[in-house]
Amino acid sequence: MEIFGDMGELAAEKHVEYILSVEKKKDSFESVVMEHLRMNGAYWGLTTLDLLGKLHAVDVDQIVSWIIKCQHDSGGFGGNIGHDPHVLYTLSAVQVLALFDKLDVLDIEKVSTYVAGLQNEDGSFSGDMWGEIDTRFSYIAICCLSLLHRLDKINVENAVSYIVSCKNLDGGFGCMPGGESHAGQIFCCVGALAITGALHHIDKDLLGWWLCERQVKSGGLNGRPEKLPDVCYSWWVLSSLIMIDRVHWINKEKLVKYILDCQDLDNGGISDRPDDAVDVYHTYFGVAGLSLLEYTGLKAIDPAYALPVDVVNRIFIGRQSKKES
Amino acid sequence: MASSSSDEEFRQWIPFRQRPEWSDVKPLPQDDGPSPVVPIAYKDSFVETMDYFRALYHGDERSFRALSLTSEAIQLNPGNYTVWHFRRLILEALEVDLQNELDFTEAVARGNSKNYQLWHHRRWIAEKLGTIATSKELEFTRKILSLDAKHYHAWSHRQWVLQTLGGWDDELSYCDELLEEDIFNNSAWNQRYFVITNSPLHGGLKAMRTSEVSYTVKAVIAYPENESSWRYLRGLYKDDNHSWVNDAQVSSACLKVLSAKNNYVFALSTLLDLICHGFQPNQEFRDIVDALGTPDSDRQGSDLAKSICSVLERVDPIRANYWRWRRSKLSQAV
Ligand SMILES: [Zn+2]
Numbered sequence: 001m002e003i004f005g006d007m008g009e010l011a012a013e014k015h016v017e018y019i020l021s022v023e024k025k026k027d028s029f030e031s032v033v034m035e036h037l038r039m040n041g042a043y044w045g046l047t048t049l050d051l052l053g054k055l056h057a058v059d060v061d062q063i064v065s066w067i068i069k070c071q072h073d074s075g076g077f078g079g080n081i082g083h084d085p086h087v088l089y090t091l092s093a094v095q096v097l098a099l100f101d102k103l104d105v106l107d108i109e110k111v112s113t114y115v116a117g118l119q120n121e122d123g124s125f126s127g128d129m130w131g132e133i134d135t136r137f138s139y140i141a142i143c144c145l146s147l148l149h150r151l152d153k154i155n156v157e158n159a160v161s162y163i164v165s166c167k168n169l170d171g172g173f174g175c176m177p178g179g180e181s182h183a184g185q186i187f188c189c190v191g192a193l194a195i196t197g198a199l200h201h202i203d204k205d206l207l208g209w210w211l212c213e214r215q216v217k218s219g220g221l222n223g224r225p226e227k228l229p230d231v232c233y234s235w236w237v238l239s240s241l242i243m244i245d246r247v248h249w250i251n252k253e254k255l256v257k258y259i260l261d262c263q264d265l266d267n268g269g270i271s272d273r274p275d276d277a278v279d280v281y282h283t284y285f286g287v288a289g290l291s292l293l294e295y296t297g298l299k300a301i302d303p304a305y306a307l308p309v310d311v312v313n314r315i316f317i318g319r320q321s322k323k324e325s
Numbered sequence: 326m327a328s329s330s331s332d333e334e335f336r337q338w339i340p341f342r343q344r345p346e347w348s349d350v351k352p353l354p355q356d357d358g359p360s361p362v363v364p365i366a367y368k369d370s371f372v373e374t375m376d377y378f379r380a381l382y383h384g385d386e387r388s389f390r391a392l393s394l395t396s397e398a399i400q401l402n403p404g405n406y407t408v409w410h411f412r413r414l415i416l417e418a419l420e421v422d423l424q425n426e427l428d429f430t431e432a433v434a435r436g437n438s439k440n441y442q443l444w445h446h447r448r449w450i451a452e453k454l455g456t457i458a459t460s461k462e463l464e465f466t467r468k469i470l471s472l473d474a475k476h477y478h479a480w481s482h483r484q485w486v487l488q489t490l491g492g493w494d495d496e497l498s499y500c501d502e503l504l505e506e507d508i509f510n511n512s513a514w515n516q517r518y519f520v521i522t523n524s525p526l527h528g529g530l531k532a533m534r535t536s537e538v539s540y541t542v543k544a545v546i547a548y549p550e551n552e553s554s555w556r557y558l559r560g561l562y563k564d565d566n567h568s569w570v571n572d573a574q575v576s577s578a579c580l581k582v583l584s585a586k587n588n589y590v591f592a593l594s595t596l597l598d599l600i601c602h603g604f605q606p607n608q609e610f611r612d613i614v615d616a617l618g619t620p621d622s623d624r625q626g627s628d629l630a631k632s633i634c635s636v637l638e639r640v641d642p643i644r645a646n647y648w649r650w651r652r653s654k655l656s657q658a659v
Binding site: 083178 | 356379441449475477480509510512516519522559563646650
C-alpha cells in the first residue's frame with residue numbers, strides 16, 4: 001500500500017487520524033477563529049468521520065452533553081458554550097444530533113420556534129436577532145425545520161418566493177435580490193427549493209450549464225467565472241447539479257482526480273487547492289464531494305440535507321429495524 | 326494602521342490583570358465542555374481578553390471600558406459575533422457618535438475584510454446614520470473593491486446602500502471603469518445589470534437596450550472567450566426572445582467571432598440557442614460552421630444545429646456530455 005504517492009487513492013485512514021487529532025497549535029490563527037464556530041467544526045469533522053465509516057471512534061455521550069450546553073434559553077444554539085445563538089450553529093447542532101440518532105434529546109418545539117421566529121415578512125430569514133439577511137439563512141432554517149418535521153411553523157410560500165426573487169439572468173442565485181450568482185448561494189437556494197418541493201422554479205438547463213461551466217481545465221470547480229478552483233466548490237456545485245439532475249454534464253473523473261490531488265498524504269486532511277495547508281472545512285467538503293461522486297468505500301451523502309443518506313432515511317422513512325427488534 | 330488611535334492599544338499588549346482599571350473585574354473562563362472533538366488550545370492573550378469579555382458581557386456592563394475591550398477582542402478574532410452584538414448594545418447605550426465607528430470598521434477591514442460580522446455591523450451603522458452615510462459607504466466599498474474587484478461582501482453592501490440610501494448618479498460609469506480594468510469581471514457585469522434594471526435614472530432595461538447591446542457586442546467581439554459578457558448580452562433580452570432572435574447585432578457578432586476561428590465556444594453556443602429559438606441562418610452561417618468541422622466528422626447535411634453540437638463537443642471536451650445532451654434534445658424536437 002506504499003504506492004499511495006501517485007495520487008489515485010483516497011488516504012481514508014490518514015484523514016480519520018487527522019480529524020480525530022485536529023490539534024491546534026497554540027498561536028495559530030485557526031485556533032482563535034475556531035473558538036466561536038466550534039459547533040460547525042464538530043459538524044464538519046463528525047460528518048466526515050461518518051462518511052468514512054468511523055463515527056464510532058468518538059464518545060457520543062460527551063459530544064451530546066456538550067451540544068446541549070451550547071443551547072441558549074431562546075432555543076437556538078451558539079457556536080460554543082456561553083455564546084449567543086445563531087441559526088448557523090443551530091443547524092449544525094441538529095445535524096450532529098441527527099448523525100448520532102439523538103434528536104430525541106431536543107425540545108423540538110423550542111428549537112423550531114427559535115428558527116421559525118427568524119423569518120421576516122417578505123419570506124426571507126435573518127441569521128439571528130440582529131437581523132442580517134441572506135439566502136444562506138433561508139436554506140439553514142428550512143433544512144433545520146425539515147429535519148425536525150416542523151416546516152409547518154413557517155410560511156413556506158413566502159420563503160420560496162423570496163428565494164426566487166434572488167434568481168439571476170444566468171439561472172443562478174445570489175445572497176439577496178440583485179446579488180451576483182455564487183456557487184455557495186446557489187447550493188443554499190437549490191437546497192431550500194428541493195426540500196420544499198419547489199424545484200420547478202429553477203431553469204434547470206440554464207443553471208445546469210452555468211454550473212458545469214464552473215469546471216476548469218485542471219478538473220476542479222470554481223464558484224464564479226474567472227475565479228480559482230477550490231475543493232469546497234466540489235460540494236456546492238456538485239450537490240446543486242445532482243439536485244437538478246444535471247450532474248452528468250461535468251467530467252467526474254477529472255474532478256475526482258482534482259480532489260485527490262488536494263490531499264495531504266503524509267498527515268491527512270484535504271486543502272482547497274493542491275499543496276495548500278489542510279483544514280477540517282476542506283477535508284469535509286473534499287470527502288463529501290467524493291461521496292457525491294460515488295467514490296468507492298464512502299457512505300452516500302444526501303445533496304440537500306448534507307447528511308449521510310442513511311441518516312436522512314432514518315429521519316424521513318423511519319426506523320424499521322429498531323421497531324422490529 | 327499605525328495612524329489609527331484604536332491600534333495604539335495593540336502596539337504593546339498589556340495583560341488585563343496588570344491593568345489597574347480592570348482590577349475590579351473577575352475574569353470568566355470559557356467552558357469548552359468535555360468533548361474531545363476538535364479540541365482547541367488557545368493563545369494566552371486571546372484567552373485572557375475573552376475571559377474579561379465574558380465577565381463584562383455576563384454583567385451587561387455597557388461602559389466605555391467595555392467598548393474598548395470589544396475593540397481588542399474584535400482585533401483578535403473579528404469572527405466572534407457575540408462580541409459584535411455586545412458592541413452594538415454598548416454603542417446604543419452610550420450614544421456614541423457613529424462616525425467614529427465607521428473608522429473602527431475600516432481599521433478592522435484592513436486586517437480581514439471577508440468577514441460577515443464586519444459587514445453586518447457596517448450596515449447597522451449606515452442604517453442608523455441614514456443618507457448622510459451614502460457617499461462614505463460608496464467610497465468605502467470602492468476602496469475595498471480597488472483591492473479585490475470581486476469582493477462579494479463589498480458588492481452586497483454597495484447594492485444595499487444604493488437601494489436603501491441612493492447614490493446612483495455615477496454607478497454606471499463606475500461599472501464602465503471596472504470593466505475597462507478587467508472586462509472579465511463577472512461582479513462588475515452583474516452590477517451593470519443591477520444598475521440598468523434598478524436605477525431610477527436610466528428608465529429600465531428596455532430604454533437601455535440599444536446602447537447596452539452595442540456596448541456589449543463590442544465586448545464580446547474583443548474577448549469572445551468571456552462568459553460574463555455573453556451572458557449579459559443574453560440578459561438584455563430578458564423575457565423578449567423575439568427581439569433577441571431578430572436583432573441582427575447578435576447574430577452578426579456570432580458570425581464575426583466565428584470567422585476569426587478563435588475562442589468561439591460562446592459564439593457557437595449562442596448561435597445554437599438562436600437557432601433553437603427560431604433564428605433562420607443563411608448560407609454564410611452554414612459555411613462558417615462547416616469550416617470549423619473536422620473533415621472526417623459526419624456531415625449533418627442541412628442540420629446546422631447538429632453540426633454545431635458536434636463542433637462544441639470536440640472543442641469543449643470537459644463538457645462533452647452537455648453538448649451531446651444538447652444534440653439529443655435537437656433530435657427529440659424533430
Ligand atoms: Zn474553499
